[in-house]
Amino acid sequence: MLAYEAIRHDVLVIGAGGAGLRAAIEASAEGASVGVVCKSLLGKAHTVMAEGGIAAAMANVDERDNWRVHFSDTMRGGQYVNNWRMAELHAKEAPERIRELEAWGALFDRTGDGRILQRHFGGHRYARLVHVGDRTGLEMIRTLQDHGIHRGIEFYMEFTVCALLTEGNRVVGAVAYSREKGTFFVFQAKAVVLATGGIGRSYRITSNSWECTGDGLALAYRAGAELADMEFVQFHPTGMVWPPSVAGLLVTESVRGEGGVLRNNQGRRFMFDDIPEAYRAQTADNEEEGWRYTQGDRNARRPPELVTRDHVARCIVREIKEGRGSPHGGVFLDIAWIREKIPNSAEHIKRKLPSMYDQFLKLAGIDITKVPMEVGPTTHYMMGGIRVDGDSQVSSVEGLFAAGECAAGLHGANRLGGNSLSDLLVFGRRAGLYAAQFARQAQWVEADQNQVHAVIAHAVEPFERAAAHPADSPYRILEELRELMQNLVGIVRTGEEMTQALDGLAKFKERALRVGVVGNRFYNPGWHTSLDLDNQLIVSEAVCRAALTRSESRGAHYRLDYPNKDVRWGHINLVVRRADDGMAVVERPLPEMPQELKAIIEEMK
Amino acid sequence: MIPSTATFLIWRGDAQGGAFQEYRIGISEGMVVLDAVHRIQAEQDNTLAVRWNCKAGKCGSCAAEVNGRPRLMCMTRLGDLALDRPVTLEPMRTFPLLRDLVTDVSWNFRTKLAIQPLRTRPADAPDGTWRMMQRDVDRPQEFRKCIECFLCQDVCHVLRDHRLFDRYIGPRLLVYTAQLEMNPIDAADRLGDLKDLHGIGYCNITKCCTTVCPEEIKITDNAIIPLKERLVDAFYDPLTRLARALGLRG
Numbered sequence: 001m002l003a004y005e006a007i008r009h010d011v012l013v014i015g016a017g018g019a020g021l022r023a024a025i026e027a028s029a030e031g032a033s034v035g036v037v038c039k040s041l042l043g044k045a046h047t048v049m050a051e052g053g054i055a056a057a058m059a060n061v062d063e064r065d066n067w068r069v070h071f072s073d074t075m076r077g078g079q080y081v082n083n084w085r086m087a088e089l090h091a092k093e094a095p096e097r098i099r100e101l102e103a104w105g106a107l108f109d110r111t112g113d114g115r116i117l118q119r120h121f122g123g124h125r126y127a128r129l130v131h132v133g134d135r136t137g138l139e140m141i142r143t144l145q146d147h148g149i150h151r152g153i154e155f156y157m158e159f160t161v162c163a164l165l166t167e168g169n170r171v172v173g174a175v176a177y178s179r180e181k182g183t184f185f186v187f188q189a190k191a192v193v194l195a196t197g198g199i200g201r202s203y204r205i206t207s208n209s210w211e212c213t214g215d216g217l218a219l220a221y222r223a224g225a226e227l228a229d230m231e232f233v234q235f236h237p238t239g240m241v242w243p244p245s246v247a248g249l250l251v252t253e254s255v256r257g258e259g260g261v262l263r264n265n266q267g268r269r270f271m272f273d274d275i276p277e278a279y280r281a282q283t284a285d286n287e288e289e290g291w292r293y294t295q296g297d298r299n300a301r302r303p304p305e306l307v308t309r310d311h312v313a314r315c316i317v318r319e320i321k322e323g324r325g326s327p328h329g330g331v332f333l334d335i336a337w338i339r340e341k342i343p344n345s346a347e348h349i350k351r352k353l354p355s356m357y358d359q360f361l362k363l364a365g366i367d368i369t370k371v372p373m374e375v376g377p378t379t380h381y382m383m384g385g386i387r388v389d390g391d392s393q394v395s396s397v398e399g400l401f402a403a404g405e406c407a408a409g410l411h412g413a414n415r416l417g418g419n420s421l422s423d424l425l426v427f428g429r430r431a432g433l434y435a436a437q438f439a440r441q442a443q444w445v446e447a448d449q450n451q452v453h454a455v456i457a458h459a460v461e462p463f464e465r466a467a468a469h470p471a472d473s474p475y476r477i478l479e480e481l482r483e484l485m486q487n488l489v490g491i492v493r494t495g496e497e498m499t500q501a502l503d504g505l506a507k508f509k510e511r512a513l514r515v516g517v518v519g520n521r522f523y524n525p526g527w528h529t530s531l532d533l534d535n536q537l538i539v540s541e542a543v544c545r546a547a548l549t550r551s552e553s554r555g556a557h558y559r560l561d562y563p564n565k566d567v568r569w570g571h572i573n574l575v576v577r578r579a580d581d582g583m584a585v586v587e588r589p590l591p592e593m594p595q596e597l598k599a600i601i602e603e604m605k
Numbered sequence: 606m607i608p609s610t611a612t613f614l615i616w617r618g619d620a621q622g623g624a625f626q627e628y629r630i631g632i633s634e635g636m637v638v639l640d641a642v643h644r645i646q647a648e649q650d651n652t653l654a655v656r657w658n659c660k661a662g663k664c665g666s667c668a669a670e671v672n673g674r675p676r677l678m679c680m681t682r683l684g685d686l687a688l689d690r691p692v693t694l695e696p697m698r699t700f701p702l703l704r705d706l707v708t709d710v711s712w713n714f715r716t717k718l719a720i721q722p723l724r725t726r727p728a729d730a731p732d733g734t735w736r737m738m739q740r741d742v743d744r745p746q747e748f749r750k751c752i753e754c755f756l757c758q759d760v761c762h763v764l765r766d767h768r769l770f771d772r773y774i775g776p777r778l779l780v781y782t783a784q785l786e787m788n789p790i791d792a793a794d795r796l797g798d799l800k801d802l803h804g805i806g807y808c809n810i811t812k813c814c815t816t817v818c819p820e821e822i823k824i825t826d827n828a829i830i831p832l833k834e835r836l837v838d839a840f841y842d843p844l845t846r847l848a849r850a851l852g853l854r855g
Contacts, residue, residue, distance in 0.1 A: 041656075042714060043753055044664040099734055105723040105788060107742045107749060114736030132746065138663065139749060146781075149714075150722045157711075180703055209658045243635020249661050359661065362680055364635070475647040519652035522619070523704040526651025 002456050004175075004184035009035035009154065010439040011432070012174060012189035014161050014216060017045035018137075018421060019404025020195030021144035022097075022428030023435065027193070028151045030436035035187060036148075037159045037176055039211050043145045046197050046209045047424065050137025051252035051355065052121055053129025054425070055418030056094035060111055061118040062298060065126040067091040071597070072604035074419060076278060077123045077308050078383075078412020079555040079565070080601075081229070081573060084593045085390030086410040090419070090426050097425035098130050106143040108132055120257045120294060122306040123416040125282065125604075127296070134252050134355045140421055159185065161215065162531065163455040164192060164223040165447045170398040171223060172445045175455040179528060182521020184456050188447055190439035193393075193431045194220060194386060194402040195424075199233075199543070202536045203379035204486040207239055207250035213532040214539030216406035220386045221538055225395040227576040228408040228588070229384035230539075230546035231557045234415055235491045237312035239378025241330035246363050248378040251333065251356060253417045255373075256305040258352050259294040260335035261287075262316070263372070264324035270331075271304035274315055279307045291341065310414045310556045313377040317491055320376065330376035336369055345369065377491055381420065383411040383556065384546070387575060392434035393427055396577075399438055403431035413555020462517040462530045471516020474530035481508055481536060489544050494560045498548040505541050512537060541583055542576045549574055549585045608632070611683060612691040613641060615653070619704045627691065632683055638694065639667050639678035642706070654705035662819060665754030669706050670695040675756040675817045697759040710755050716774050719802065720782055724793040737789045748784035748828055750820040753777065757814035757824055763807045773804035776814035776824045783828035786835070796832075796839045805832060 011027040013020045016038035028034045038045065057070040070091035075082055098116065102108065108130050109117040118127045132139040149155075158179040165173040165186075173188040196216030200208025217227055238251040256262075264270050275283050283304050284290040290303025305312065316331050326332050335353070339345040346369035350357050353368070360366040360373060386395050386402035388409060393401045404424045411419060465471050488501035512533055517526040552566035553559050575588045593601075611632045614625040628645045639657055646653045658664040660679045667678040672686065672693055686692055700708035729736045757776035763769050774782075782799060785791055799805045814824045822828070838845050 040658055040664075040666065041710065044658045044666050046659070048664045048752075049659050049661060099732075102734070103725055103790075105785070105791075107737070107746050107788065110737055110739040110742060114738050115734070132749070135663070135750065138752065142749065142753075146717075146722065149718055157714075180707075180709075209660070209664070211658065244633060245636045245640045246660075355663070362662070363637070363682070473647075473651070475651065479647075517651060523654040523707055524652050525646055525654060529651075 001453055002184055002460065004186050004452070004456065006186050006188065007035065008188045009033045010189065011191045011193060011435045012037065012187050013193045013195060013432070014174065014219070015045070015195035015197060015404070015406070016042055016155070017047035017195060017197055017404065018140055018144060018424030019428035019431070020045070020193070021141070021148050022425050023193045023195055023403055023432030024153050025144065025148050025151055026429045026432030027436040028153050030433060032436040032439050035154045035156060035189070037156045037161055037174070037187070039158065039160050039179070041157050042155055043141055045141060046212055047137045047141045047421070049207070049209060049250065050140070050421055051134040051250065052254045052257070053119060053131035053136045053418045054094070054098060054140065054421040055121070055124060055128050055416065056098045056130055056422055057091060057128060058095045058098060058116060058118060058130070060115045062126040065128060068600045069125050069604060070094070070128065072601050073124050074410070074416060075412070075601055077414050077416040079414060080412065080570060081554065081590065082412030083390050083409030084597055086427070088597060089390065089430070090410055090422060093426045094422040097422065097429065101140065101143050101425070104143050104147040106139050108139070119254065120302070120306065121417045122253055122256070122312070123308045124418065129418040134254050134353050136421065156185070160528065160531065161219060162459045164219050164400070165451050166223050166397070167445045167448065169224065170445060171400040173447050175452055177459065177521075180523050182524065186447060186452055188444070190442040190444065191399045191401060191435035193435050194400070194406050195404045195428065195431070196406045198382040198405040199539045200379045200382070202482060202485050202540045203490070204482040205239065205248040206379040207236060207248055208379070213536050215532070215535050216402060217385055217542070218535035218538040220395060220397070220400065220402065221542070221576070221578060223397055223400065224578060225397045225400060226387040227385060227542055228387035228573050229412070230542040230576050231550045231574060232383035232413050232555055233379065233543060234309060234381035234383060234556045235313045235377040236380035237309055237316050237377055238333055238375040240364065241326070241374050241376040242328035243364060249359065249363070250378065250380065251373060251375050252353070255333060255335050255353060255356060256303070257294060258335065259291060259338045259341070260305070260333055261303070261337065262305050262312070263332045263334055264319045265326060265332075266324060270319050270324070271312065271315060275304050276307060276311050283307060308414055309417065310558070313491060314558060316377055326374040328374050330374040332372040333375045334372035336371055381405065381415055383413065383415055384408045391430070393431035394434060394438070399442065401431040401435045403427040413557060459531060460521070462515050462527060465514060466516030466518050472511050472514045474515045474517065474526060474533050477508055477511050477515065478529060478533055478536070481540060485540055485543070489540070489547060492558055492560055493547055495548060498544055501544050502541070502548070505537065505544060509537055545583055545585045546574045546576055608688055611641065611688045613645065614691045614693045615642070615645070615705070616695045617653070617705050618702065620702055623702070625693065634684070636683045637679055638671055638676075638681045638683065638692070641683065642678060642694070654703070654707045656707045663752060665752030668697055668754040668756050668759065670697060675759045677754060677756070677819050680819060697755065699759040699765040700755070712770055713753070713755055713758060713777060716778055717781060720774070720778060720785070721793045721795050721798065723785055723788060723791050725790050726792040735790045741789045744827065745784045745787040747822055748780045748787070750822055751777065751780055752820060754819060756817045756819065760813045760817045762811065762813065769804065769807060773807040776808070776829065778803070779805060779808070779832060780822060780824055780828045783832050786832065796836050799832060800836055800840060805829070805836065
């Protein structure tokens with residue numbers, strides 16, 4: 001039995017992106033002793049990559065905006081399978097979370113009269129996204145970090161959690177290891193908040209950082225918690241396609257928000273050819289009107305490039321498949337064209353989209369103020385995740401909370417741009433608040449030493465296997481897994497392909513049992529990868545099984561064999577949980593929406 | 606056209622010592638140094654330690670010394686390096702080595718704690734918010750572009766050569782301080798700390814930090830020199846000194 005260090009906190013937060021930091025700050029403010037465990041250094045989490053902005057109906061730019069419009073936009077974008085309570089709370093509380101960030105030091109871009117500026121984004125009726133150029137995520141994470149470090153929170157940087165510890169249906173802590181040193185830690189906690197982010201690294205083409213291996217989902221699943229909406233994976237329409245080494249890297253939606261247009265190789269703005277029914281009334285029918293909208297004309301309607309991401313991604317796939325793509329297998333995204341409209345357009349673009357300008361110049365040798373970019377869809381965001389209570393963010397396991405991308409509900413079948421950062425703030429805070437309240441009234445439950453021993457023994461197994469017999473490489477399996485998910489459970493799905501994917505996943509699971517690593521436990525990436533792989537296999541299987549079960553197309557989930565929306569499925573969430581004989585997928589009817597919220601949706605149609 | 610293979614000399618070792626090891630790999634167009642490290646890690650040695658996150662120049666995790674120059678590995682294209690000879694990759698030399706390309710940068714996080722956090726002045730509007738003009742936030746926004754890669758700390762001779770970690774906070778944390786000092790809603794006074802505790806006087810404006818900043822922040826000109834000027838005004842200008850002594854101005 002390997003030695004471990006024992007640590008105790010009232011509330012243990014796993015993950016230090018926007019949601020984890022916001023949860024930790026709130027729990028600490030409630031008087032709880034708080035520990036934050038994170039896989040990277042502080043301030044490096046995937047939140048740092050968020051570009052466009054934080055959605056909040058502050059009405060600074062357009063006084064017609066309010067929480068009711070934001071609520072209905074979010075529900076429409078999610079195709080009405082969202083957790084309506086979360087959508088309501090999110091729309092109501094986001095503005096206060098923004099003001100709080102400013103009081104903690106965030107410096108957002110300003111309006112002419114010195115208030116916080118807001119910009120247009122896909123699916124949002126009014127200019128709603130609070131931002132700093134195209135580096136909003138950095139502003140948010142740094143603000144939370146610099147505020148959080150003075151709140152008496154303990155940070156455990158470069159730690160990975162192997163498993164949650166449970167007693168019956170109650171979480172009592174977690175076993176983790178230090179990535180730097182390879183030593184083990186047992187955290188005893190009254191409440192645990194999962195804020196581990198997304199799952200994008202299980203796909204070959206992704207905008208996600210290495211951390212997004214679905215750890216929180218897998219930890220919760222193994223602890224007996226329910227996952228929901230796992231079939232809804234967002235493919236962002238615009239990722240880089242060239243050069244190959246940066247394929248998938250995000251090209252922010254703000255490019256389109258600032259007037260960028262999508263064209264095929266015939267120069268056609270193909271988004272005008274297929275505007276979805278739900279957005280027709282809100283969408284411009286000519287190029288001139290679309291341009292005026294991006295420049296703040298309040299009487300103009302949005303250009304079709306700014307309808308929801310699921311739809312834009314599918315249109316791009318169609319253009320590419322039908323031979324109208326760009327030389328490297330994408331389509332053209334052109335912001336340079338605005339030189340026809342704006343004097344000094346190069347300076348304008350550099351000021352509005354500094355990171356994009358840099359990214360293309362440095363990584364692709366392309367000056368976006370002069371020539372169009374080539375873009376294609378990239379795996380971007382997980383709408384599904386741990387099923388939680390809308391108010392408290394508690395999961396189906398007592399004492400276990402979840403917030404941010406690893407939790408499900410707010411976004412339904414498709415997330416609107418900008419709603420992720422606000423999600424982190426609103427529900428990070430709520431998770432921290434309710435976790436601290438839970439901890440205040442809960443008794444300590446000592447961790448079961450047998451569980452602890454089993455977790456640690458399992459974690460070091462790959463070293464023993466390498467010594468015992470010829471072992472499989474975690475990198476090889478991972479590469480094949482990412483290829484499989486990309487090809488068989490991607491943007492366009494069929495039952496046949498997903499059945500094939502399940503067979504493939506079963507084989508990977510067997511091979512994962514034979515993964516071996518060499519060297520010692522001191523900062524050993526081979527070992528880390530072998531442990532991440534277990535999580536990625538669980539999450540990939542959950543995505544695949546849920547997607548196979550939902551026999552319709554809705555939001556980000558598109559089935560070639562069921563291309564239409566089905567009214568029956570519109571009332572159902574799919575829940576994935578551990579069963580005696582493997583992974584179970586069950587249908588859960590959506591709870592009835594209160595009359596008051598229904599009326600809002602009707603009114604905004 | 607870039608060649609189809611490249612050779613890398615990568616520092617392998619830990620606090621006890623180490624040596625360069627040679628790796629030869631196939632390369633393709635557009636690859637960055639971090640891609641090469643990942644390829645070596647996946648195909649030749651799973652234990653090769655490297656710290657990275659976003660691979661997009663946004664998180665600042667993969668700072669290292671490429672051919673002796675402090676760079677982000679994710680933003681350094683192989684096509685921009687001379688590949689007719691081996692590319693050397695070393696960890697940042699200013700910080701203690703953990704393993705291979707990974708250093709212990711925790712000093713930066715600990716030292717930041719010693720800098721007074723934001724203390725807000727009263728709000729401007731009844732709803733508890735402030736009014737700030739874009740021109741007033743332009744400068745601190747420049748500093749807030751910092752991704753904390755610590756390349757500026759790595760290259761600063763006060764830290765790298767003179768090892769004054771207990772007397773000087775280094776360019777990154779001076780930028781951090783400048784950003785707080787220039788935040789229009791901040792009411793704290795950090796000038797005394799800058800002079801007495803944080804060693805701003807050790808900076809002799811060689812501007813090495815500015816040269817390596819991947820965010821192109823004008824560290825010396827826009828952050829450090831203005832702080833030095835404020836400090837001179839506050840402590841060495843007779844009238845201001847008097848006012849300060851009387852508690853009339855922070």
